[in-house]
Structures are given as structure tokens and as C-alpha cells.
Amino acid sequence: MPTVEEIKLYLSGSVTETEQAATAIRGVADRVEDALARLRLTAVGTVHPALTDAVNRLEQAKARLDEAHALLHGAIGSANTYRATI
Secondary structure (H helix, E strand, O other), X not given: OOOHHHHHHHHHHHHHHHHHHHHHHHHHXXXXXXXHHHHHHHHOOOOOHHHHHHHHXXXXXXXXXXXXXXXXXXXXXXXXXXXXXX
């Protein structure tokens, strides 16, 4: 059975990895946002269904990335709370 200090060390490692994943997701979300802005600019005055579909899908992808980012930060907060209580 691991000691309290070992558990804290494991939690710290997990939090660090999760923070790195959150940073990576934020970078991807920013790139998707840039692509979305370019696509919207390209689509000005166009009502083609394929282009509308592309914009909608990029918006959904961005929203899910934002949700994943928020969930990761919630997990980090919970892990840190647990680490502080043990």
C-alpha cells in the first residue's frame, strides 16, 4: 500500500500531465478558432450547404474542445483539493 507521500507524488504527476493536456487542447482550440474565422470570411455571401455544414462542424468541434478544457481544469482542481486533504 502506498504511503501518503507517495499518493501525493502520484497526484502531482497526474496533475502535471493533465495541465499539459489542457495546454495542448487550448492550442488546438485556438487553431480551430483561426480556421473557423477564415472559413467564415470565405463564406461571406455564400449559402452553399456544404460550406454551412463545414462552419457548423467547426463550431461544434470548438465547443467540444472548450468543454474538454473546462473538464480538465475541473479535474485538476478536484485532484488538488484531495491532495490538500490527505
